[in-house]
Amino acid sequence: MSTSTAVAVAVVFVWLGMVAAISFIEAPLKFRAPNVTLVIGLGIGRLVFRALNIVETVWATVLVVTLLLGLPGTDATVAVTIAVLALAVQVIVVRPRLTRRTDAVLAGLDAPRSHVHYVYIALEVVKTIALLVGGIVLLASA
Template sequence: MSTGSAVATALTFVWLGMVLAISFVEAPLKFRAPGVTLQIGLGIGRLVFRALNSAEVLMAAAIGVALALSSPTVAVIVALAVAVGVLIVQLVGVRPRLTRRSDAVLTGQNAPRSHAHYVYVALEVAKIVALTVGGILLLSS
């Protein structure tokens, strides 16, 4: 395995671990903690997901550079391109809707529950699948 492939593999699994830990462990649990109101939970969630998404963009870029320095298979490129595409859809298409709702809730408005949240979760699942497949393909190449 070349250095570029090794770096891409490591970053892919770090990215996968971050998404799993934050989206499927931290996010739902914070609302179950004693004293955490919807407003506090949303405020924390916005900070955490802003940081996660920033880290994801950096990791995607670093994976791209690492892959450019190696000879990845088409399958690896497709799998990781799907993960990056999903991230872009989340950032450009879904996050603004979630931000508008959380802005309304944080200012005290009684905003209706957003279906965009379910879309975001479905995209997280798709991203997890793409990162898992990409990581496994990198390991096997």
């Protein structure tokens, strides 16, 4: 296994683990904890997802560079590209809309529930599947 492939495999699976742990475990459970109000949950969520998206952007950059250096097969490139594009849509399009609603709720306004949150979740699912497929394909090609 080349160094760039090894780095790509490590980054894919670390990124996948972070998304799984935060998006599919921490985020939904946070609102079930005793005494966690909507305002507290949104405040925590905002901090956690901002940090997650920053780290994901670093992982995406590392992946793109390592894949360009290692020139993996088409399947791995497509899978990683889907994950990176899903992240880009989340950060550039979806998060700003969610931030506006969070700002309103944190300011004490009665903001309506956002259906954009479901778009974010759908993109998390797409990203998770793409990372899993990309990681498996990278391992199989090594």
